[in-house]
Amino acid sequence: MVKVGLFVRLHAKPGKEAEVAQLLKSALPLAREEPETATWYAVQFDASTFGIFDTFAAESGREAHLKGRIAAALMAKASELLAEPPNIERTDVLAAKP
Secondary structure, eight states: OEEEEEEEEEEEETTTTTHHHHHHTTTTHHHHTTTTTTEEEEEEEESEEEEEEEEEHHHHHHHHHTTTTHHHHHHOOOOOOSOOOOOOEEOOOOOOOO
16 A cells, blocks of 8 residues: 655756656656556646656655656756756655555
């Protein structure tokens, strides 16, 4: 059962929206390699606002994800692609339907 999550909001720089979308799409295989990541979603809210939502059964999974390859790839490109640093929010999952 999932108990904790992460919600990350990303604002693309003007003209970098397609690159942000592609970066997120390319992260799916990396998420699949993380044994403690229960769910992982990359979403787009509007033309320049994106997000990542993922869930974990325990804090250890969330911490491993934050130190993993997706976070590293995102942070490596953040200054080039994003209008502001990623807004990373830790969440508690109150209810879920997997």
